[in-house]
Amino acid sequence: MSNIRNVGEMVEPNHDEYNRQRFVSILRKKVLMDFAGDMKTIYQKKVEPNFEKKHGRKPKDGREVRKAMLHEPVFEGWSSLRYNAQLMTWWSVQPAIERDLSDLIQAAKDARAANPAGGSLELNPDVDVPREITELDVHLMPGCFHTEYTDDDVAQGAVYHYGTTVFSGGLPHRRITKGGVASSIANYLKLAHPEFKPKRILDMGCTAGANTTPYKEVYPEAEVHGIDVGAPLLRFGHARAEAEGAALHFRQANATDTGYPDNHFDFITSSFFFHEVSVPDTKKIFKECLRILKPGGLMLHMELPPSALTDPYYNFYLDWDAFYNNEPHYEKFRGLDFPEALAECGFEKDKQLMVRIPNFASTPPDEFKAVATGGDTMRRDHGNGAVWFTFGSWK
Amino acid sequence: MSDKTVNLPLRAKGKRATFYKDPAVDQLFAIVTMLTQELSVAFDRIETVERMLDKSGVIxxxxxxxxxxxxxxxxxxxxxxxxxxxxxxxxxxxxAASLRDS
Known part of the structure; x- marks a missing residue:
């Protein structure tokens, strides 16, 4: 550990700001767990039976469920609450970040100058930032991933880092630690494929690095890289990692064209990334992964499950974000035939895998181990993150 | 330099979603949700004051x-x-008041 200040722990909200954050966390928990249960009950007891009476069958997909639900008061109210809670998440952290911004920037510069853990930060102001990010604030986060308000800015990194803590702060399985996706994947790989010892790892769309760090913890010998288009996130992620003693290599790059040499990585991953990317770019990225992955290497991405694997109501429920959370590609991505899309991009079907990995920190070790060594998990609650859907391929 | 004051934007780029036929209801919903938050924060502050008074033996x-x-x-x-x-x-x-007045 070093004596540079940790940007990830520096921001101190005042009494009321802290309690606004707590309120939002708990409001989100109520919305996503309690009220979502109420909405499903109303669907099952009323909306679906009415649909069946009218059409002589159940809704065939998420779109039909959505049409039937759209003007139900419970959907209108639930959606309004969820939408407002989403905005309030970011608002709840902004004032303290505004107040502490020059300190945060200084701490990030100090981390970069001292670089005690030995990671790196490589920025490229000419990086191609996709239109869906410059034109829409993804997740309704004002300023999105890329906006810079001043020199060496880390504001959006801080908004994302502290905001996501509020975002999942009320959910029981997420309270334990940041980086739940990566710690689950890394620990799964260690158990499921003990012979697989990646020397070079890449996390695509790494944002502020919360889901990059766990790979360094589980594979301390590995060189761990993260790329993203957002400079403020990368500056923040690098500074936090250095303060926490994790040597991570952050680079500003677009995943469609990473600039890495052929056959460079043993393991390529991402978390909650592809659903923000258009389908054409998704395919470009698969091809880029194939190019930069070593033969014998593994690509395994965490995502929301494809709609083919989940029922119409759940598809309606998950696809809410596509309509209301500024994530326009979400529904199309989930609609892809994953094995076909991977095959189209050069990944052989018999080397592909799709695995549901239970959340490591909140799953009893025996259950986690059983899943890693060949069992299936009965957990299906992707929306709330009790289990992570992963897909990919060996090369 | 980084010492200039930055005001982070409150508005998220993109069309604001509406869920009700009348967008005024959406606005009202936003206001009520914010009010609920402020009330919760006010409760928290009162509780803090009560606990501090309790700890210091005043009340x-x-x-x-x-x-x-x-x-x-x-x-x-x-x-x-x-x-x-x-x-x-x-x-x-x-x-009703305006009808009574007229």
Whole structure:
């Protein structure tokens, strides 16, 4: 550990700001767990039976469920609450970040100058930032991933880092630690494929690095890289990692064209990334992964499950974000035939895998181990993150 | 340099979602949600004050819980609550008031 200040722990909200954050966390928990249960009950007891009476069958997909639900008061109210809670998440952290911004920037510069853990930060102001990010604030986060308000800015990194803590702060399985996706994947790989010892790892769309760090913890010998288009996130992620003693290599790059040499990585991953990317770019990225992955290497991405694997109501429920959370590609991505899309991009079907990995920190070790060594998990609650859907391929 | 004051934007780029036929209902919903948050924060502050007073031995939380206003004080509180409800729900009263005035 070093004596540079940790940007990830520096921001101190005042009494009321802290309690606004707590309120939002708990409001989100109520919305996503309690009220979502109420909405499903109303669907099952009323909306679906009415649909069946009218059409002589159940809704065939998420779109039909959505049409039937759209003007139900419970959907209108639930959606309004969820939408407002989403905005309030970011608002709840902004004032303290505004107040502490020059300190945060200084701490990030100090981390970069001292670089005690030995990671790196490589920025490229000419990086191609996709239109869906410059034109829409993804997740309704004002300023999105890329906006810079001043020199060496880390504001959006801080908004994302502290905001996501509020975002999942009320959910029981997420309270334990940041980086739940990566710690689950890394620990799964260690158990499921003990012979697989990646020397070079890449996390695509790494944002502020919360889901990059766990790979360094589980594979301390590995060189761990993260790329993203957002400079403020990368500056923040690098500074936090250095303060926490994790040597991570952050680079500003677009995943469609990473600039890495052929056959460079043993393991390529991402978390909650592809659903923000258009389908054409998704395919470009698969091809880029194939190019930069070593033969014998593994690509395994965490995502929301494809709609083919989940029922119409759940598809309606998950696809809410596509309509209301500024994530326009979400529904199309989930609609892809994953094995076909991977095959189209050069990944052989018999080397592909799709695995549901239970959340490591909140799953009893025996259950986690059983899943890693060949069992299936009965957990299906992707929306709330009790289990992570992963897909990919060996090369 | 980084010492200039930065005001982070509150608006998220992109069309604001509406869920009701009348967008005014969406606005109202946003206002009510924010108010609910502020009320929760006000409760938190009162609780902080109560706990600090309790810890420092000035007033115990048990005394606060057991507190009963006298008759005159209850009257004053009733008056305050009445006026408060009138202010908050003034909109419901307005049409009738304007008809009465005309």
């Amino acid at each position: 115990s939380r048990a005394d606060i819980e057991a507190y009963k206003p006298g008759e005159q004080e209850e009257g004053e509180r009733t008056q305050r609550r009445d006026e408060y409800i009138g202010r908050v729900f003034n909109i419901l009263h307005q049409e």
